[in-house]
Amino acid sequence: GAVVSxxxxxxxxxxxTSVKIECRSLDFQATTMFxxxxxxxxxxxxxxTSNEGSKxxxxxxxxxxxxxxxxxxxxxxxLTVTSAHxxxxxxxxxxxxxxxxLTGELFFGEGSRLTVL
Amino acid sequence: GIQVEQSPPDxxxxxxxxxxLRCNFSDSVNNLQWFHQNPWxxxxxxxxxxxxxxxxxxLSATTVATERYSLLYISSSQTxxxxxxxxxxxxxxxxxxxxxxGTRLFVKA
Numbered sequence: 001g002a003v004v005s006x007x008x009x010x011x012x013x014x015x016x017t018s019v020k021i022e023c024r025s026l027d028f029q030a031t032t033m034f035x036x037x038x039x040x041x042x043x044x045x046x047x048x049t050s051n052e053g054s055k056x057x058x059x060x061x062x063x064x065x066x067x068x069x070x071x072x073x074x075x076x077x078x079l080t081v082t083s084a085h086x087x088x089x090x091x092x093x094x095x096x097x098x099x100x101x102l103t104g105e106l107f108f109g110e111g112s113r114l115t116v117l
Numbered sequence: 118g119i120q121v122e123q124s125p126p127d128x129x130x131x132x133x134x135x136x137x138l139r140c141n142f143s144d145s146v147n148n149l150q151w152f153h154q155n156p157w158x159x160x161x162x163x164x165x166x167x168x169x170x171x172x173x174x175x176l177s178a179t180t181v182a183t184e185r186y187s188l189l190y191i192s193s194s195q196t197x198x199x200x201x202x203x204x205x206x207x208x209x210x211x212x213x214x215x216x217x218x219g220t221r222l223f224v225k226a
Contacts, residue, residue, distance in 0.1 A: 032212065038158075043203065044216045091158055095214075103147045103207065105165040106214050111158045 003028065004096050006109030013084055014117055021079045021112045023094035029074035030096035034106070035067075038091040050077040050094075084116045119144045119208035123217035130194045130224045138189040138220045140204035148207040148214065149180050151189050153200050160203070163189070194224045 005024045013019050023033055031052045036044040048069055049057040056069035066088075068080040081088050093111040097104040120143040130136055142149070151163040164171050164178040166187065171178055175194075180187040191198055201221050207214045 034214065036216075041221075043218045044205075046213055046215065049212065093158070093160070103212075105148070105162065106150060106205070106207075107162060108152075108160040111160075113158070 003098055003107045004094065004109040006094055006112050008112055009110060010113040010115070012115045012117065015085050016083055019081045019084055019114060021081075021092055021094075021114075023077045023079070023096075023109050025075045025096050025098075028096075028098045030077075031074060033071060033077040033094055033096045035069065035077075035079050036093045036095065038093065038111075044093065047092075052077075081114065084114070086116045089114055089116045118210075118213070119146070119206055119215050121204060121206050121215050121217040123202075123204055123220050125220060126218065127221045128223070130222065132194060132196060132224055132226050134194050134224075135190070135192045136194060136222070138191070138202055138204075138222075140187040140189070140206075140217055142185050142187075142206045144185070145209045146182065146185075146206045147209050149182075149187050150205045150214070151178055151187070152203045152205065153198075154203060154219075155200055163202075191222075194222075196224045196226050198222060199224050 007022045033050040035047045038044045047062045050069045050071040052071045058064045071077040095108045122141045124139045152160045166180045168182045175192045177190045201219045203219045205214045205216045
């Protein structure tokens, strides 16, 4: 079964609204989680590293004020797309290592497909 | 940061054929994984293989870390093998895992 769970699987929203995506680790604690973004027919691009109890680390070119990440517990990280616009429409997917360490096998959630009208 | 390149970008096979997918990486790695992305977007873990050889049914993988490449073998391909295969590597200098561009496989019945 899945070790990382995401919700919602898909969401449609109006331009200007904010959308929150949850990523949960099941049966293990994840001090670090990773958020990726995937455009149609493209690869996964790392957006940010989510750290429990501290600020997220964003990749170059990713707007931290647009993509708010909160990692308030050892099993939950959230990504909030603020003031969403059609260009934010994408597939967002989170991941974590069951080892709880910074190395080891990476597992992914089911992904969340965002469509901004 | 580390660069990950996959080849071929696209591959069409007749059902029953064998294939080899390649992943080259530019630097030493802590981890190397192969994934299959299904039509719904879910990433399925195929192999966690920083070095050596592993087999799982019709699939096997080999990573030669000293030469900075990994191979994924698919034998007796089936239509359900269709999808995108990604390799992803974590370099030794940081904690990020970087994906290659993927190989898009279509298996014809």
